[in-house]
Amino acid sequence: MKNPLTLxxxxxxxxxxFSQARISRIEPPNWWVGMHExxxxxxxxxxxxxxxxxxxDYPGVRLERVIKVExxxxxxxxxxxxxxxxxxxxxxRFFEKERPVETRNWELWQREPGxxxxxxxxxxxxxxxxxxxxxxxxxxxxxxxxxxxxxxxxQNPGGRHGGDIEGIRQHLKYLxxxxxxxxxxxxxxxxxxxxxxxxxxxxxxFYKIDPRFGSNESFRTxxxxxxxxxLKIIMDMVVNHCGSRHxxxxxxxxxxxxxxxxxxxxxxxxxxxxxxxxxxxxxxxLLYDGWFVTTMPDLNQRNPLMANYLTQNSIWWIEYAGLxxxxxxxxxxxxxxxxxxxxxxxxxxxxxxxxxGEEWNYNPAIVAYWQRGKVNPDGYQSHLPSLMDxxxxxxxxxxxxxxxxxxxxxxxxxEILGQDFQYADPFNLVIFPDNHDMPRFFAQVGEDVDxxxxxxxxxxxxxxxxxxxxxxEVLMTSPTERNDGLIRSDFPGGWAGDKADAFSxxxxxxxxxxxxxxxxxxxxxxxxxxxxxxGKLAHFDPKDNVYVYFRYNExxxxxxxxxxxxxxxxxxxxxxxxxxxxxxQGSNVLSGQTFSMSGKLALxxxxxxxxxxx
Ligand code: CA
Numbered sequence: 001m002k003n004p005l006t007l008x009x010x011x012x013x014x015x016x017x018f019s020q021a022r023i024s025r026i027e028p029p030n031w032w033v034g035m036h037e038x039x040x041x042x043x044x045x046x047x048x049x050x051x052x053x054x055x056x057d058y059p060g061v062r063l064e065r066v067i068k069v070e071x072x073x074x075x076x077x078x079x080x081x082x083x084x085x086x087x088x089x090x091x092x093r094f095f096e097k098e099r100p101v102e103t104r105n106w107e108l109w110q111r112e113p114g115x116x117x118x119x120x121x122x123x124x125x126x127x128x129x130x131x132x133x134x135x136x137x138x139x140x141x142x143x144x145x146x147x148x149x150x151x152x153x154x155q156n157p158g159g160r161h162g163g164d165i166e167g168i169r170q171h172l173k174y175l176x177x178x179x180x181x182x183x184x185x186x187x188x189x190x191x192x193x194x195x196x197x198x199x200x201x202x203x204x205x206f207y208k209i210d211p212r213f214g215s216n217e218s219f220r221t222x223x224x225x226x227x228x229x230x231l232k233i234i235m236d237m238v239v240n241h242c243g244s245r246h247x248x249x250x251x252x253x254x255x256x257x258x259x260x261x262x263x264x265x266x267x268x269x270x271x272x273x274x275x276x277x278x279x280x281x282x283x284x285x286l287l288y289d290g291w292f293v294t295t296m297p298d299l300n301q302r303n304p305l306m307a308n309y310l311t312q313n314s315i316w317w318i319e320y321a322g323l324x325x326x327x328x329x330x331x332x333x334x335x336x337x338x339x340x341x342x343x344x345x346x347x348x349x350x351x352x353x354x355x356x357g358e359e360w361n362y363n364p365a366i367v368a369y370w371q372r373g374k375v376n377p378d379g380y381q382s383h384l385p386s387l388m389d390x391x392x393x394x395x396x397x398x399x400x401x402x403x404x405x406x407x408x409x410x411x412x413x414x415e416i417l418g419q420d421f422q423y424a425d426p427f428n429l430v431i432f433p434d435n436h437d438m439p440r441f442f443a444q445v446g447e448d449v450d451x452x453x454x455x456x457x458x459x460x461x462x463x464x465x466x467x468x469x470x471x472x473e474v475l476m477t478s479p480t481e482r483n484d485g486l487i488r489s490d491f492p493g494g495w496a497g498d499k500a501d502a503f504s505x506x507x508x509x510x511x512x513x514x515x516x517x518x519x520x521x522x523x524x525x526x527x528x529x530x531x532x533x534x535g536k537l538a539h540f541d542p543k544d545n546v547y548v549y550f551r552y553n554e555x556x557x558x559x560x561x562x563x564x565x566x567x568x569x570x571x572x573x574x575x576x577x578x579x580x581x582x583x584x585q586g587s588n589v590l591s592g593q594t595f596s597m598s599g600k601l602a603l604x605x606x607x608x609x610x611x612x613x614x
Contacts, residue, residue: 022046023094023104025247027207027309028316030107033085035315036116036349039064041308042077042106045251049075052094052101060085061108067305070254076305081108112322120354120385121182121232121325123427124533126460126523127467128180131436132188132213133160133198135470136167136494145211149245150197154495157485160198165214167494169222172229174503178473178516179523182232184327186436188213192245193295199436199484200236201329202243202296206313216320223321232324234356235317239310239342240333241296249297257306259289259298266290267298271332271361275369275378288335301338311345318350331357331370331387336380343372343383356386356430356465360437364391364419373424389429389464391416396433396458397444399547400451404564410542417462417539431464433472436488440469440478447477449511450606453518454562457608460522461551461560463537473519474502474512518590522610525589529612531556538579546571546603550579559586561601561609570600586611 023046031040044054050072056063056079065078077092087110094102121127137143143152143162153159168185175183187200190210200210209219223233242249252258267290273279274287291298301307317323326346331339339357347353359367367390368374370382395416402408420426433441433455445451452475459466470476471491478487492508493501500507502516526532531551535558539549545564548571550557559579563569573580586595589610595601597613 022049022052023102026092026104026106028312029207030109031079031081031316032109032111032115032319033060033081033087034083034111035081037345038081038083040079040081040312041305042079043253043305043309044075044077045073045248048072049094052096055093055095056090057093058085058088058090061090069305071252073251074253109319111319115319116350117352118318118322118324118350119352120350121234121465122354123465124527125181125232125465126179126526127182127184127234127430127465128175128178128470129432129435129467130168130183130185130470131163131199131488132165132168132185133163133200134488134494135163135491136171137162137164137496138166138168138170139164139214142166142212142214147192148210148212149192149194154490157483157489158196158198160212161490161495162212163490163494164212165209165218165222169218169225171503172222172226172231176229176231178520179527180468181230181527182234182324183226184234184236184325184467187236187238187329188219191243193243194245197243199488201238202241202245203238204243204246206242206310207316220321223323227322227324233321234325234327235321235323236327236329237314237317238329239299239301239314239338240330241292241298244295244297246297253305254303256300256303259291259300261289264291264294267292267333271359272363272366274332274336275366275376288333292330292333299334301335301342307338307341311342314342314346315349318346318353325353326355328355328357328384331359331384332361339370339384340380340382347372347383347385354385354428356388357384358388360388360390362391362394364416364422367391367429368422368424371424371428375424385425386428386430386465388435389431391419392429392431392464393433396455397441400445400455400564404545409545409564410547410562413458413547414539414542417537420463427463429464430467431459431462432467432469433459434469435467436469437482437484438487439480439482440476440487441472442475442477443480447475449475449515451564452515454564454606454608456519457522457560457610458562460526461532461558461610462549468519471502473516474500474508475515521590525610529556529558529589531558540575543575544569548576550576552579557583557613558589559609559611559613561603561611563603563605563607563609565603566606568605569603571603572600573597580613583613585614587614 025045027043050068060082062080064080067076090106092104152162154161189203190205190208191197192204268286273283395412399413493503531553535551535553547562583597586597
């Protein structure tokens with residue numbers, strides 16, 4: 001050790017070792033050749049890397065711009081991926097003055113054939129919404145993961161219960177057999193929060209599946225296997241906020257990376273200020289820049305680096321996992337200009353894709369504002385194809401549960417559909433009886449199985465793309481006041497040792513088995529019913545507690561009769577003559593029973609008839 005040369009070697013060895021560790025992260029971790037937008041922006045993070053100059057020598061790839069920010073631990077690199085670029089490993093060499101100090105390999109991948117032309121979910125689909133932590137625990141070894149702050153506790157309604165991607169994968173056959181054609185899992189990305197992390201909306205790494213759910217690779221496998229079984233995957237995304245344990249919270253690129261306030265300031269949730277002609281800017285700022293909750297820092301999408309980061313992240317997941325759709329959380333809370341650009345970029349890259357935005361508002365005029373093709377008085381132009389139809393959800397529960405007097409009840413549903421003139425494309429709305437944020441539909445209708453069936457018949461036969469929350473098929477219920485932990489209860493049979501198993505039917509009550517069989521019948525029939533998927537809708541002014549509508553195209557005609565009468569009721573068919581021309585018979589798709597379509601129709605007490613007409 002006394003030899004000065006040895007000391008020198010040790011010194012250089014150590015410094016080399018030290019410099020190798022300087023760059024901790026490059027995102028996105030890879031990109032693809034042949035994208036419509038040829039530029040990709042890399043976020044590079046590491047100790048004092050702003051001192052380094054990156055160089056790239058790869059055919060077809062040009063380093064266009066190196067951007068430094070306030071924090072010297074970041075560099076942003078704009079790469080132009082030219083048409084001549086081929087898939088392969090790009091070496092990014094980082095120099096300190098003229099001395100190379102670190103080389104990072106970053107990959108360019110080949111796109112899947114037909115990637116740009118992929119078709120998003122559509123009217124032929126019925127979406128099954130899953131809260132992954134609560135559906136099925138297919139892998140016991142990932143319940144407790146080192147480095148993840150929260151462990152399992154199935155006794156705690158707000159704790160992690162252990163459900164995962166493997167649990168979904170194991171039951172794809174069940175879901176496809178039921179007749180569902182698309183899955184929307186609540187967010188699967190890492191939520192390394194101290195507690196209450198199971199719901200997934202406090203993302204701590206936008207490029208990583210939470211290890212308690214699985215891995216990026218297992219998510220991709222799930223998507224592939226689901227696709228093979230006729231199930232599309234819709235990814236739940238959030239660009240409004242991240243989780244307070246996100247890795248960058250320890251070392252923000254710049255002060256304006258987040259929307260910050262002198263004191264903690266919450267959003268006012270007053271989404272109507274966006275359209276309100278008299279609203280003041282201060283109230284708008286509060287909506288956009290206020291935080292959702294203390295544990296969810298509000299992201300500043302007006303920072304162009306943040307904007308790029310989020311948009312590329314969405315595109316990355318579409319390409320990486322082979323998605324058929326995105327559900328975008330809290331659509332009206334981020335900067336609206338950014339959401340217009342986000343949706344434009346995605347739809348430009350994937351012209352036949354579908355994205356549904358969550359605008360939780362019961363006014364169709366407000367929801368319609370955000371849909372592609374809507375001409376807004378303020379000139380706002382969205383490229384978002386679909387929205388969650390909250391107005392219809394509220395009207396449905398109302399229609400089923402209020403007493404039918406003085407034009408209440410069914411009329412609520414009739415009139416809300418009458419507002420469809422406000423939408424650019426009402427048939428592309430996602431319709432649902434409930435979701436993960438509200439009491440279970442069965443609870444909403446007072447656990448009345450007849451009303452439950454009426455409601456589901458409506459959702460599966462009216463216009464729109466139906467979405468059903470997991471467990472609805474076996475009458476999962478909840479308190480009637482919102483209680484998230486109990487709304488998102490464990491699916492029976494998803495855990496070894498469960499008394500009831502909804503997958504096999506073992507241990508279910510007769511009522512549950514009947515509900516499941518009913519839903520399965522309707523779902524499977526819907527898969528064959530082009531008139532319901534893509535046909536027109538005509539509905540009649542509700543009368544005598546009965547709501548009647550038709551779905552029809554050139555080759556198929558379906559009459560849906562929703563009857564709330566608790567006593568036998570004869571429906572006079574003469575009112576519907578305009579839709580029944582040339583029709584003699586109606587066959588109930590639920591029971592196979594055939595009816596003569598003239599004179600009067602004896603309706604079953606409190607129930608639905610779905611008649612295929614001939
Ligand atoms: Ca697990």
